[in-house]
Amino acid sequence: MTSLAETGATDARARLPIGEVRWSTVLAPLxxxxxxxxxxxLAVDALEIEPFVLPxxxxxxxxxxxxxxxxxxxxxxxxxxxxxxxxxxxVVGVAGALLAGTFRVVxxxxxxxxxxxxxxPIVALAPVLYSxxxxxxxxxxxxxAALSVAVPVYLNTLRGLREVLPVHRDLMAAYAxxxxxxxxxxxxxxxxxxxxxxxxxGSSLAVIAALIAEYFGGPIGGLGKSIxxxxxxxxxxxxxxxxxxxxxxGLLFYVATLTVEQWLSRHHHP
Amino acid sequence: MSxxxxxxxxxxxxxxxxxxxxLTAVDLEVRAGEFVSLIGPSGCGKSTLLxxxxxxxxxxxxxxxxxxxTTRQARLDQDYGIAFQQAGLLPWRTVTANVELPLKLHGxxxxxxxxxxxxxxxxxxxxxxxxxxxxxxxxxxxxxxxIARALAEQPRLLLMDEPFGALDEITRERMQNELVRLCAETxxxxxxxxxxxxxxxxxxxxxxxxxxxxxxxxxxxxxxADGLVPAHDRAAGVREESGFFRAVAEVRAILHGGSGIxxxxxxxxxxxx
Numbered sequence: 001m002t003s004l005a006e007t008g009a010t011d012a013r014a015r016l017p018i019g020e021v022r023w024s025t026v027l028a029p030l031x032x033x034x035x036x037x038x039x040x041x042l043a044v045d046a047l048e049i050e051p052f053v054l055p056x057x058x059x060x061x062x063x064x065x066x067x068x069x070x071x072x073x074x075x076x077x078x079x080x081x082x083x084x085x086x087x088x089x090x091v092v093g094v095a096g097a098l099l100a101g102t103f104r105v106v107x108x109x110x111x112x113x114x115x116x117x118x119x120x121p122i123v124a125l126a127p128v129l130y131s132x133x134x135x136x137x138x139x140x141x142x143x144x145a146a147l148s149v150a151v152p153v154y155l156n157t158l159r160g161l162r163e164v165l166p167v168h169r170d171l172m173a174a175y176a177x178x179x180x181x182x183x184x185x186x187x188x189x190x191x192x193x194x195x196x197x198x199x200x201x202g203s204s205l206a207v208i209a210a211l212i213a214e215y216f217g218g219p220i221g222g223l224g225k226s227i228x229x230x231x232x233x234x235x236x237x238x239x240x241x242x243x244x245x246x247x248x249x250g251l252l253f254y255v256a257t258l259t260v261e262q263w264l265s266r267h268h269h270p
Numbered sequence: 271m272s273x274x275x276x277x278x279x280x281x282x283x284x285x286x287x288x289x290x291x292x293l294t295a296v297d298l299e300v301r302a303g304e305f306v307s308l309i310g311p312s313g314c315g316k317s318t319l320l321x322x323x324x325x326x327x328x329x330x331x332x333x334x335x336x337x338x339x340t341t342r343q344a345r346l347d348q349d350y351g352i353a354f355q356q357a358g359l360l361p362w363r364t365v366t367a368n369v370e371l372p373l374k375l376h377g378x379x380x381x382x383x384x385x386x387x388x389x390x391x392x393x394x395x396x397x398x399x400x401x402x403x404x405x406x407x408x409x410x411x412x413x414x415x416x417i418a419r420a421l422a423e424q425p426r427l428l429l430m431d432e433p434f435g436a437l438d439e440i441t442r443e444r445m446q447n448e449l450v451r452l453c454a455e456t457x458x459x460x461x462x463x464x465x466x467x468x469x470x471x472x473x474x475x476x477x478x479x480x481x482x483x484x485x486x487x488x489x490x491x492x493x494x495a496d497g498l499v500p501a502h503d504r505a506a507g508v509r510e511e512s513g514f515f516r517a518v519a520e521v522r523a524i525l526h527g528g529s530g531i532x533x534x535x536x537x538x539x540x541x542x543x
Contacts, residue, residue, distance in 0.1 A: 167358035170326050174352045175375050176345055185371065189362045267361045267403040 055237040063241035070226065071245040078222040079249050081138050081210040082203075085145020086253070089206065090199050092146065093153025100154075101161035101187075114154060122147045126213040141213040141222075148209040149202035153195065160194025161187055193265035200261050203253040211246055223249065271338050273427045273459035274300040274323055279332030281318055281485075291484030292318045296332070298478060298487065300459055302426065305501035307462045307470035307477045309521065315485025316463045320431050323461060324352055336427065348376065351420035351458075355432040357412035359404040359419075365391070366400045369418045376423070390418040393452065410441040417449070421456060428453075428460045435465060446472055447506050454502040467525070471517045472509060475501045479524040489524035493517045 037057045043049065044056035051059065064071060100107035122144055129140030164187055172182045214224025223246045230238040281293040293315040300306045308316035321327040322334055325341035336344035344350060359368045366387050373383045391397045394414040404412055413433055420428060434442045446469060453460060464470050470477045471493055479489045494500060497513035508514055 165356075165358070167354050167356045168360070170321075170324075170354065171352070171358050173326055174324055174345065174350075175372050176348065177375050181375055185360070185375070189360070192362075267405050 051236045052234060055240055059237040060240040060244060063235075063237045064244060067238060067241060071223075071241060074221060074223040074226045074242060075245045075249045078207070078210050078214065078224060078246070079252075081141045081213075081222070082145050082206040082249070082253060084142045085210060086149050086199065086203055086206040088142065089146035089149025089202060090153050090195075093150040093198060093202075094157050094195055096150070096154045097157035097161060097191075100158055107158070114151060117147070118151050118155070123209050123212045126216040126218075130217050135217050136219060138219060141210050141218060144213045145206040145209040148205040149199070152201040152205070153198035156194045156198030156201070157191055160191030160197075163194070164190050193261060193268050196257065196261035196264055200254065200257040203257040204250055207246070207250040207253050271302065272299050273302050273304070273337060274298070274461060275335045276319070276323070277333045279319075279322065279329045279334060281315065281322060281327070282330045293322075293329075294484035294486045296485075296487055300427075300461055303457050303459050303502075305453060305460045305462065305473055305475045307464055307474040308480060309464055309467065309470045309477055310480030310485075310488075310525070311482055312465075313482040313485070314480040315482070316480050317431050318485065319480075320429055320461060320463050324350065324429050348372070348423055349425060350427040350429050351423065351425035352429045353413075353416045353420045353431070353433045355435045357404070357409075357416040359412055359415055361404050363403075364400070365396060365402050365404070365407070365415050368404065368415055369422055372419065372422050386422065390422060393421070393455070394418045394448070408441075410437050410445060413437065413445065414448070417452070421452065421458075424456065426458055428458050428462075430460060430462045432463050432465065434469065442466075442469070443506070443509075449473065450501065450504050457502075467518050467521050468509070468514075471514060471521060472504065473501060477517075477521050479521060481525075481527075488527075491517060491520050491524065496520070 040054075041057050044054060049056075096110065100110055125147070126140055126144050129143055133139040133143075168186045168190075169182075172186055177185070211222070211224040214222045215228055218225075220226075220229070223242050226242045227239050227246070230236075230242065276296055276298040279293055279296045280291070283290045283292055296315075296319060298306075298319075308319060310316050318327065322329050323336060323341060325345040334341050337349055339347070339349070360371065363371070366384075369387045369390050370383050373386060378386070388397070388400075391400055394417060396411060396414055396418070399407060399411065404415070407415070413436075417433065420430075434445050437445060450473065460473075462470070462473060464473075471491075474493055477491045477493060478487055479491065480486065481488045493513075496517040498504065498508060498511065498517065
């Protein structure tokens with residue numbers, strides 16, 4: 001073998017696909033957001049809309065500034081429940097999928113239950129869970145978040161476990177590899193990006209579930225409780241400030257899990 | 271001892287009421303160090319035959335032995351290396367880790383593994399890409415990694431199922447030249463499945479021509495009888511020798527049912543370049 005100046009090899013540096021995003025894809029939605037907020041402010045000022053109908057962005061920003069400590073600590077309390085739910089739900093979902101992927105009978109038993117669980121508004125369980133575990137602890141909220149996460153993680157992981165390429169299976173057969181070796185070298189790495197797809201979908205659900213569960217009672221301090229109590233006391237700009245905090249919290253969860261997913265699947269499609 | 275011995279092998283696939291005779295009454299011997307190609311149109315059972323030898327599938331009747339053992343024992347003893355049309359690299363592993371995979375699975379220690387992989391990457395000319403991932407390589411480079419992996423445990427037999435099928439013609443000829451050199455260095459016997467007549471003739475000591483429905487062997491051409499040097503000694507220039515063209519014509523004639531005129535149906539999918 002002599003000349004090996006092979007063309008077609010791409011840049012050998014590891015990278016995130018996010019790094020290839022063009023400026024226009026970032027700037028366009030930002031510009032739209034600025035325009036929408038500007039129009040919102042103009043409309044509220046010009047039409048003299050009452051704050052209980054729709055507060056102006058300026059007023060909301062003012063409340064965020066004035067109550068930043070409270071918004072951050074609320075986001076921390078709700079975020080903690082969502083994160084614990086994400087981790088527990090993730091573990092349960094992956095463990096369940098491994099069982100269902102290994103034993104066909106488990107899959108057949110679970111299929112309908114999971115399909116049903118996927119359409120049930122799990123957050124509706126919150127009041128029941130408060131009476132089971134007591135309204136003074138966050139347990140009910142964490143369980144609601146975990147259940148919301150477990151379903152998409154289970155479904156995606158199970159799918160990932162079944163995406164093993166026939167050529168990889170043949171290869172491992174040719175190597176006379178054992179069951180455990182096949183699982184470790186082929187099945188689990190194939191499924192890994194799917195696990196994180198499930199976690200990405202679940203991350204938003206975890207935040208929503210943890211937040212909405214607060215509407216039904218339990219300890220104060222989280223964003224959900226703060227939204228209801230400031231709305232109840234007619235402080236609408238403050239309620240909107242907490243809603244903004246919830247949006248940022250949801251985005252944080254989403255971007256974090258999306259980044260991990262992209263990183264882990266960066267080589268998965270040769 | 272012959273590397274492969276196939277005696278009276280049938281393989282019938284039944285799915286519901288459909289019955290497909292993938293292979294019927296196949297007899298074939300591949301001697302140690304010999305390069306034998308299987309050629310024929312799609313559906314002639316050439317890949318099925320290779321999978322039977324690899325013990326990735328079992329014959330309906332008949333017997334196959336590899337180095338005098340059952341195919342199962344040969345697989346368990348890792349007597350063959352294998353490469354498929356898809357390179358089949360593990361995308362989450364680096365080039366080094368991919369070539370290393372069979373060695374790791376079979377318990378070779380880390381230092382010995384690293385040394386062997388470095389040697390193999392040198393052999394296929396990819397030392398500079400040791401730390402790359404498969405998605406950073408071209409198709410030809412991926413296929414070279416797959417071949418390095420197939421050679422990792424110094425098998426006396428290589429099973430190759432259209433390994434160059436997805437490559438462009440230029441890369442393909444270069445890979446063929448490299449394969450000849452690798453075979454000369456390792457002295458391994460090769461069973462090689464292909465669609466391309468020139469590829470089969472250039473690489474092989476003998477070309478086995480197959481035809482479909484039912485899949486069977488219709489003729490065997492000994493390329494050396496056309497005046498070409500043994501497969502291990504060939505150089506790129508062989509493609510311009512008159513013996514090469516004679517052998518190509520001979521294989522083509524058998525593929526088309528001996529008439530030399532393309533059969534209306536029989537030769538579908540065969541690459542006549």
